[in-house]
Amino acid sequence: MNTRFAKYGIGQVVRHRVYSFRGVIFDVDPSFTNTEEYWLSIxxxxxxxxxxxxxxxLAENxxxxxxxxVSEQNLMPDDSGQPVGHPQAALIFDSFREGQYRLKPRISH
Incomplete structure (x- = not known):
């Protein structure tokens, strides 16, 4: 099995290579896990x-x-240094510094 490591991390702000939107990463799948219907809609x-x-x-345009x-090949770093204006960002992240979001601490067992 060929293991690939994610190029981008949770809390990183990225932009789409083709479409005019940017966003902050809140989760990563090692490979495609969405539906076939979604796949065919691309x-x-x-x-x-x-x-x-x-x-x-959490994306915005x-x-x-x-x-x-979004697939890794369709993303690139966003070097604007600006936060993403998505209203749900405050539910997942607690701060934005130096172009990076920091996850809120979680209570787990």
Missing amino acids: PEQLRPTKDQPFYHL EDSAYVAY
């Missing part, structure tokens, strides 16, 4: 391979905030 000429990390983003599921 335009064929842009459809990435399934055997790479996929990222869950000029019009709205939403959750996005």
